[in-house]
Amino acid sequence: MAATLFSKVWDLHTVRKLPTGQTQLFVGLHLVHEVTSPQAFEMLRARGWRVPFPSRTVATVDHIIPTTSLARPFADVEAEEMLTSLQQNCRDFGVPLHDLGSLEQGIVHVIGPELGLTQPGMTIACGDSHTSTHGAFGALAFGIGTSQVRDVLASQCLALDPLKVRRLDVTGALAPGVYAKDVILAIIRRLGVKGGVGYAYEYGGEAVSRMSMEERMTLCNMSVEGGARAGYVNPDATTFAYLKGRPAAPSGAAWDRAVAWWASMASDESARYDDRVTLDAGALEPHVTWGINPAQSVGVSGRVPKASDEAPEARAQVAEALDYMGFSGGEPISGTKIDVAFIGSCTNGRLSDLREASRVVKGRKVAPHVRALVVPGSNAVRAAAEKEGLDAIFRDAGFEWRGAGCSMCLAMNPDKLEGRQVCASSSNRNFKGRQGSPTGRTLLMSPAMVAAAALAGEVADVRPMLGGAR
């Protein structure tokens, strides 16, 4: 019978139906970081449990690390304690750790794919909601909380209810200057931040088929912002080409067997979906958020909504967002003054993101009032970008070129907004206070749009600034 990738992977990893009615699901790859794991390891210690599959478990440090200096001890005593604790836990439980200073260290959702750990047909879990990123490879990847991190550490399993599957067909081709980030912002704008609750999103269609793996990661990364706990793209030739030669990818005769198996896990042509939605990629323009959740966005040529134009039940929420953001409603989003520009995060901190932004920046200068920073998603991204000279392009323009980490996406390290600063950000969340200042404001957009805003000192359409073909 025709099946979706979701049900094939789900069935293959099912251990048993639990007495509670949930499914006990085997987790093929468990990614661990310093923020959501210390309490979980402590619970294992308290009960005398071990980690039975340490080779299916990989740790790194990303959320709390400074991006200026890695000198130990960190200035933040508690951040230092978190890293020390992760190092000790990994030693005690035999979990491999890509530690500070290693070329393999970086944001957990950047290094998993980079190292070839993330592969099609897997189940993946991590104590971080953006675990949905790994779905780009045709894996089922779930963000989990600390108690579930404990479950996976101790048993390599999760107790879960199956999700419904919504197929999102993204037809047509993206215009130059329009990116995967704009596609996912448009999807969330249309379906809402809770539209995906109870669903996994399967992204397909011509525009998705044409996307690189890094673009697909951006797309899947923000599934959770639309309420979908998981999102995925069926594995194809692009997926296999990306994986070939990566450290953890199979090689030799095993490579051919792996490719055959991976391909077999893709959704069948005639698979049935619980819901289908179509979006025309060709009609999209760059998107920018104006509010306090990722569904509150508008095309760059559009205007911030007025509360009075909204349906009665939506007015209060729009009014709250306008008030927080300092918009009166009705003004064009283009021309909104910014104070900070942040390029980075698990959404858009990969090499192709930095390349696209550098094309905008090259030979130009950051507006004098703007503080602009580039935080590569991993040390490997940083090294690759430096090899291409991207760091020099950014520095010459007036950007700060930083070390790898989560940085100002959620500001658990020293990189924070101050006061009511407005930040053009390539990250994933524009929640109140998200970037470290309780009154700070975030405008989400693609890395190229962040670059354009940094130069203009205000929200600006990147398309006229992009010369030549991609």
Add this chain to the structure above:
Amino acid sequence: MTLPAICRVSGAALPLRGDDVDTDRIIPARFLVSITFEGLGEHAFEDDRKAAKAKGKAHPFDDPRFAGARILLVNRNFGCGSSREHAPQALARGGIKAVVGESFSEIFFGNAVAIGLPCVALPGEAIARLQSLVEGAPKSALALDLEARTLIADGKTLPVSIPENAREAFLSGNWDGTSMLLERFQDVEAVAARLPYVAGF
């Protein structure tokens, strides 16, 4: 591991209005820089509380009329965003024993169950009525009965919904599920052995 069963929660309620309240608002990320959950209770909604104070208003968590409330009344998609378990931990450590809302984000809901914080759902109109009731009469006592799947408020009995597995977990005291996942470990090993990427391609 069997923990205390949770069958009933009763007490005063705290109305927190708004859809899509994200976990960054429930507990801002700076409070996650710690290796324990201790001390989170006092920081729940810290930035929203400060913002309200700056406008001369009292956030419901600071409003003395709701001091000591045990049941949180929320609207749609509560707890969206980050998967941080620190969010239900902050609520629970701040004295909240149950959350009643129109709907919850999936990850938040799972995290809340895992730490013994029941979340039950009611239709939007019922939530709005309860929020108004409690705003008008803050000492109104609500009684949530997981066994009967009801919430009694203002002399009326309302049916609440909660997934059966979560309800069963609270009633049995098996809301901390790791032991269950370890029960038949040979089955786990058998699944691992049949996965080509674990066993070797």
